[in-house]
Amino acid sequence: MKKFDLNRILQWLAHILRCPVCGHKYEASQTKIIDAADDKPMMGRSILVHTDCDKCKSSVVFSIAIDGPEIFSIGMVTDLTSQDTSKFKNSQPISSDEVLATHEFLREFDGDFRSILK
Ligand SMILES: [Zn+2]
16 A cells, blocks of 8 residues: 655645735645544544744644545634644534633622633
């Protein structure tokens, strides 16, 4: 079975991907693979890539699915760094109950962080 050459994929991604905010071409050095799904078979594998734009300083996370000769990518502008993206990639989504609980908390919160961080 053929193996992924992640360095070649990174170079190729930096060549074809453009910043959705300003259109600047990405640098390979600013593009990091967060999750290459090494435990999955090559067909149907999905790669998570984080890249920073040199020009406008925005960051984008791309999910890239490779299915034989076809490659699909979905990009999402984010304020996460590549380290944050690695940290949170397997986290559960925030539930609506958690959002409501935070809203309720903030409605009553007096702004005194010293008292809540004790
Ligand atoms: Zn940009």
